Amino acid sequence: MTATVASNLSEVARSDAALRAFLHGLPGVDQVGADQRAAMLGTRSIKTTAKAWALDLAIRMVDLTTLEGADTPGKVRALCAKALRPDPADPSCPSVAAVCVYPAMVPAAAPLLAGRAHLASVATAFPAGQVPLSVKLADVESAVRDGADEIDMVINRGAFLSGRYLEVFEEIRAVKQACGDAHLKVILETGELATYDNVRRASWLAMIAGADFIKTSTGKVAPAATPPVTLVMLEAVRDFRAATGRQVGVKPAGGIRTAKDAIKYLVLVNETAGADWLHPDWFRFGASSLLNDLLMQRTRMSTGRYSGPNYVTLD
Amino acid sequence: MIAEEPPAETAEHAARLAIRKTYKLFIGGAFPRSESGRSYPVRSASGDFMANAALASRKDARDAVRAARSAFAKWSGATAYNRGQILYRIAEMLEGRRAQFIDEVAAASGDGVSAASEVDAAIDRWVWYAGWSDKIAQVHGAANPVAGPYFNLSTPEPTGVVAIVAPAESSLLGLVSVVAPAIVPGNTVVVVASEERPLPAVTLTEVLATSDLPGGVVNLLTGRVAEIAPWLASHMDVDALDLAGVRDAGLATDLEIAAAENLKRVLRPVPASSDWAADPDVQRMLTFMEMKTAWHPKGI
Numbered sequence: 001m002t003a004t005v006a007s008n009l010s011e012v013a014r015s016d017a018a019l020r021a022f023l024h025g026l027p028g029v030d031q032v033g034a035d036q037r038a039a040m041l042g043t044r045s046i047k048t049t050a051k052a053w054a055l056d057l058a059i060r061m062v063d064l065t066t067l068e069g070a071d072t073p074g075k076v077r078a079l080c081a082k083a084l085r086p087d088p089a090d091p092s093c094p095s096v097a098a099v100c101v102y103p104a105m106v107p108a109a110a111p112l113l114a115g116r117a118h119l120a121s122v123a124t125a126f127p128a129g130q131v132p133l134s135v136k137l138a139d140v141e142s143a144v145r146d147g148a149d150e151i152d153m154v155i156n157r158g159a160f161l162s163g164r165y166l167e168v169f170e171e172i173r174a175v176k177q178a179c180g181d182a183h184l185k186v187i188l189e190t191g192e193l194a195t196y197d198n199v200r201r202a203s204w205l206a207m208i209a210g211a212d213f214i215k216t217s218t219g220k221v222a223p224a225a226t227p228p229v230t231l232v233m234l235e236a237v238r239d240f241r242a243a244t245g246r247q248v249g250v251k252p253a254g255g256i257r258t259a260k261d262a263i264k265y266l267v268l269v270n271e272t273a274g275a276d277w278l279h280p281d282w283f284r285f286g287a288s289s290l291l292n293d294l295l296m297q298r299t300r301m302s303t304g305r306y307s308g309p310n311y312v313t314l315d
Numbered sequence: 316m317i318a319e320e321p322p323a324e325t326a327e328h329a330a331r332l333a334i335r336k337t338y339k340l341f342i343g344g345a346f347p348r349s350e351s352g353r354s355y356p357v358r359s360a361s362g363d364f365m366a367n368a369a370l371a372s373r374k375d376a377r378d379a380v381r382a383a384r385s386a387f388a389k390w391s392g393a394t395a396y397n398r399g400q401i402l403y404r405i406a407e408m409l410e411g412r413r414a415q416f417i418d419e420v421a422a423a424s425g426d427g428v429s430a431a432s433e434v435d436a437a438i439d440r441w442v443w444y445a446g447w448s449d450k451i452a453q454v455h456g457a458a459n460p461v462a463g464p465y466f467n468l469s470t471p472e473p474t475g476v477v478a479i480v481a482p483a484e485s486s487l488l489g490l491v492s493v494v495a496p497a498i499v500p501g502n503t504v505v506v507v508a509s510e511e512r513p514l515p516a517v518t519l520t521e522v523l524a525t526s527d528l529p530g531g532v533v534n535l536l537t538g539r540v541a542e543i544a545p546w547l548a549s550h551m552d553v554d555a556l557d558l559a560g561v562r563d564a565g566l567a568t569d570l571e572i573a574a575a576e577n578l579k580r581v582l583r584p585v586p587a588s589s590d591w592a593a594d595p596d597v598q599r600m601l602t603f604m605e606m607k608t609a610w611h612p613k614g615i
Contacts, residue, residue, distance in 0.1 A: 306377055308552025
């Protein structure tokens with residue numbers, strides 16, 4: 001498959017029919033197999049020094065997120081402070097990868113982060129994406145202008161599910177162009193894609209269109225990120241790099257709340273895509289409450305006693 | 316830990332296979348086995364094998380504290396009247412299982428004569444504490460006289476999550492005497508049952524599970540006190556520690572030191588010679604309550 005893909009990749013988007021033929025020509029996903037493999041990798045036991053390493057890596061991979069209608073600049077500033085110094089009592093605790101906010105909150109966050117952590121903004125009328133393309137592009141441009149260096153866009157699921165792949169492709173293309181230097185994360189919203197086959201197709205579609213990251217979910221739809229869906233996406237980025245030489249990152253988001261879950265995802269990354277992806281540049285967690293649990297586990301490792309929610313901030 | 320087989324069936328019972336009970340933990344309203352998969356044999360006072368009980372690990376203790384913490388808001392937020400009704404209900408359910416408890420207590424202590432009176436005393440004690448539920452605040456709260464135009468009101472409120480090491484000898488009455496006063500004011504508890512005599516405690520949790528007591532208010536662990544208690548004593552999300560059943564003075568000291576890290580309330584071990592059948596007082600309830608004093612302007 002690899003050779004065919006490499007020769008055809010520049011050609012597949014020449015027409016809707018060609019794109020459909022390519023996406024439907026991707027091998028199908030064995031659903032039971034994917035579920036079982038993800039479950040099996042979740043049983044690995046990560047202890048002591050390996051666990052301490054994994055916890056710190058997971059903290060460095062967090063996109064600390066607040067996407068609420070009730071967000072205020074004050075709340076976003078507090079979140080930025082936490083992102084840079086997650087555990088005020090322990091200077092050895094690393095910063096998180098990025099802060100992820102709505103476009104209106106980007107001006108509040110940009111001066112505080114000032115390059116010390118990435119600033120991601122959801123755009124393109126997150127989470128539904130049901131606005132005209134011109135509005136989506138304006139949304140992206142304003143976020144980038146205000147200082148966001150990563151853009152999380154949602155794909156047009158309606159178009160994808162009704163088979164209008166080229167429309168989705170061209171939308172991603174246009175958004176990528178509007179991003180300029182900013183990294184583009186493409187949210188597939190796997191909870192609405194119904195099958196793993198669709199997840200694989202949407203992953204390839206996004207990568208061919210120029211995504212720097214593919215992201216599972218908005219966090220507003222259940223189910224959000226699940227291990228098997230992430231497994232399928234990790235396979236897609238691995239195969240894509242083998243075919244084209246370009247490495248694309250993966251970001252599961254939504255529903256990852258415990259350090260234990262986060263470590264299971266790290267195992268999944270290492271065993272599926274490989275150690276190259278075990279870096280904040282190539283794998284992220286979209287999460288809010290996860291960070292507190294990681295910090296509590298970290299404290300438990302360093303002090304030898306269980307910590308509690310009274311010792312971390314309420315976000 | 317090798318599970319032991321119970322003795323061979325006696326002739327008169329041989330016609331029917333015995334349906335033996337699995338004694339499990341009680342965490343968050345559910346009955347899980349230990350996450351460690353371990354168990355240990357429990358023997359009667361005469362040394363006969365009775366059952367295998369779950370041998371809880373530190374992770375079971377961790378899960379139990381988490382369950383207790385998440386149950387706290389609902390239980391402490393319930394009205395005192397409602398908590399009292401649930402405690403009465405527990406006594407009613409206990410009464411219905413009186414014969415079973417007498418058998419289990421007698422097997423544990425080897426004293427068939429006093430078992431009935433111990434079970435009766437345990438049931439009566441639930442009722443006694445149930446009655447205190449909506450009275451403790453009015454008897455021990457106060458309207459304080461202050462030199463200014465203010466109302467000054469003190470009310471006792473629950474401390475939070477209480478970890479309890481249950482008395483070692485008195486398997487039911489002792490357990491009830493430490494659990495009931497902790498939950499009456501609205502605390503939630505993680506209790507380590509008597510190491511040698513855990514079976515009546517596990518049966519008690521079956522009563523709790525069917526008495527409208529919200530899941531997580533009482534969590535029961537069975538196993539080695541010396542293994543589990545240090546994790547509870549050092550846990551930063553536990554607010555108070557009742558060492559009633561700790562027999563090893565050195566361990567009790569270590570637990571108290573660990574508890575000091577986050578200023579837990581600590582009740583020291585109760586001497587083995589003490590008589591749990593004696594009339595209780597309100598001190599155990601008040602130990603696990605914090606006095607809140609509010610000032611409010613008067614008049615205008």
